[in-house]
Amino acid sequence: MIDSNPPLLHGYKKLLRHPAETLGGKCFDHETGVVMEECQLPLIDLNGLRSQNEKERLTCSVAISNASSEWGFFQVLNHGICPELLRKMRREQVKLFKMPFEMKANSGLLNNSYRWGTPTATCPHQFSWCEAFNIPLAKISEAACYGEFSFLREVMNEFSEAMSKLARLLAGVLVENLGHPHDILEDICNESTCFLRLNHYPACPISPETFGLVPHTDSDFLTILHQDQVGGLQLMKDSKWVAVKPNQDALIVNIGDLFQAWSNDVYQSVEHKVVANGKMGRYSIAYFLCPSYDSLIGSSREPSVYRKFTFGEYRNEVQEDVKRSGRKIGLSRFIL
C-alpha cells in the first residue's frame, strides 16, 4: 500500500498496532461520557453588539458572557469574516497539506511549524491522527517562510487581521462584563503574540475511536475556530461529550486556560476533542488569542484561585507534562 501523507500508520505502527485491544488499557481514561445527540451550542448573532439599541447590545453581551461561563463555547453569526476570505483560506490550506510529506516536514515552511501525529504518545489514547501548522503570527509577515506559497502569505495576513479584530471584540465584551476596560488585555495580547493553527485530519483507516485531536483545553485566552462540513468536534458538557454540528455561517469560539485563570474561574476553559473520520479528511483553522510569553497572568479579582504565572511558564509546563506523561495537565498545576 502506498504510504499515506503523512505516513501516520507507518510512523506509529508500534503504538497503533492493536488499537482495539490497547484502547481498554490503563491509559484509557478519557471516555467518561457517551456522545449525546448533536446539541446546538449557544448561537449568538454579533449584529446585536452593533445595534443602535442599548438593550440589544446588552442582551448580546450578556449572552456571550453566559455562554463563556456555562459552556466555555459558543458559535457566532455575522462575525465579519467574509465567506470569500474563508474560501480562499481553505483553498490555500488544502494545497499546503497536499504538498509531499518530505517538503512539509523538512522545508522549514511557515517558521518550521509543521507537526504530525504525537511523538510523545505512550498509548493510542494520547495519539492525535492529524497534521498541523502551528504558526506564530509574529513570523507570518516574513516572505522567506512561504517558499512558493506567496499567495498563502497574502491570504494568511488578511485572514489573521480579520480574526484578530473579532478576537479583540469578543475579549473586550468578556473583560467588560467583569468590570474592566474593554481593552485591558490589548497591552499584553497583540497581532504578533497570537497563533494560527491549520489542522488537517486525514481519513483514518483504523479504530473509529481514534482521536483526530486528543481531549484537551486550549492554552490561550480564547480560540476562534472555523471547521468544515465534515464534523467531528466534540466538547465536554455536564460530564458528557457533545458533538458540535457544523454550521458554515458560524465560527466557533471557546474560552482558553488563560481566560479561565484571569477570570478566576468565572469563564470556563472546556475540554474538547476531535474524533477521526473513517472516510473523509477534515480541515479546520484555529486562531489563538495569546499574550506575549513574558506577560504575567493574574486573576482579575481576589481571592485568586491560581498563583500568578507568565504565559511562557505556562507553555513550558504544558510541554513538560506532555513530554513526561504524554498528556497536558494545564491549569490545575497552578492552583494556590
Ligand SMILES: C=C1C[C@]23C[C@@]1(O)CC[C@H]2[C@@]12CC[C@H](O)[C@@](C)(C(=O)O1)[C@H]2[C@@H]3C(=O)O
Ligand atoms: C499533545 C498536546 C499538545 C497540545 C496539548 C495536547 O495535549 C493536545 C492538543 C495540543 C494543543 C492544541 C491547540 C494548542 O496549539 C495547544 C497549545 C493546546 O492548548 O492544545 C496545543 C498543545 C501543545 O502544543 O502544547
Ligand SMILES: O=C(O)CCC(=O)C(=O)O
Ligand atoms: O479541529 C477542530 O475542530 C478543533 C481543533 C482544536 O481544538 C485546536 O486546534 O485546539
Ligand SMILES: [Fe+2]
Ligand atoms: Fe483546541
